[in-house]
Amino acid sequence: MGPLARALAQLGGEAPLLYDFLTQPASRMLDRWFENDALKATLATDAVIGAMTAPSVPGSAYVLLHHVMGEWEGRQGAWTVPEGGMGAVAAALASAARRRGAILVGGEGASVERLLFGTSSSSSSPGADNTCVSGVRLSSGRELTAPLVISTAAP
Numbered sequence: 001m002g003p004l005a006r007a008l009a010q011l012g013g014e015a016p017l018l019y020d021f022l023t024q025p026a027s028r029m030l031d032r033w034f035e036n037d038a039l040k041a042t043l044a045t046d047a048v049i050g051a052m053t054a055p056s057v058p059g060s061a062y063v064l065l066h067h068v069m070g071e072w073e074g075r076q077g078a079w080t081v082p083e084g085g086m087g088a089v090a091a092a093l094a095s096a097a098r099r100r101g102a103i104l105v106g107g108e109g110a111s112v113e114r115l116l117f118g119t120s121s122s123s124s125s126p127g128a129d130n131t132c133v134s135g136v137r138l139s140s141g142r143e144l145t146a147p148l149v150i151s152t153a154a155p
Contacts, residue, residue, distance in 0.1 A: 020061065026055040043064065133149045
């Protein structure tokens with residue numbers, strides 16, 4: 001049994017509540033626990049702040065939980081941003097990725113125009129569909145290929 005399964009087993013009958021918090025819209029979670037619309041609206045702000053989403057979007061209940069369960073310097077429910085702002089986190093991640101050989105592309109002409117597909121040699125299943133993303137063609141016409149492509153594109 002893996003660590004996640006062990007942690008869920010420790011929750012026992014409360015495991016579905018965790019699943020709800022991770023997957024449900026905050027509006028559904030708030031409707032389940034509260035009757036007063038003014039209170040629900042007040043709490044819903046913690047479900048959307050910084051998330052660029054709505055309380056009706058699946059997963060927003062997690063954002064609510066994240067904002068109200070944390071603590072900062074001993075103050076329950078307090079949260080903050082890192083020194084230098086959230087951009088400093090992105091810059092640190094980009095720097096670490098570059099040190100490990102990642103190529104990060106941005107700016108004019110960097111919009112992905114098309115995904116490039118190739119065949120993976122890592123699958124050992126005979127007859128398996130080994131087609132995978134092997135790179136991208138940018139709006140500038142430049143093509144980038146790599147053994148691993150990471151993207152934030154949504155279906």
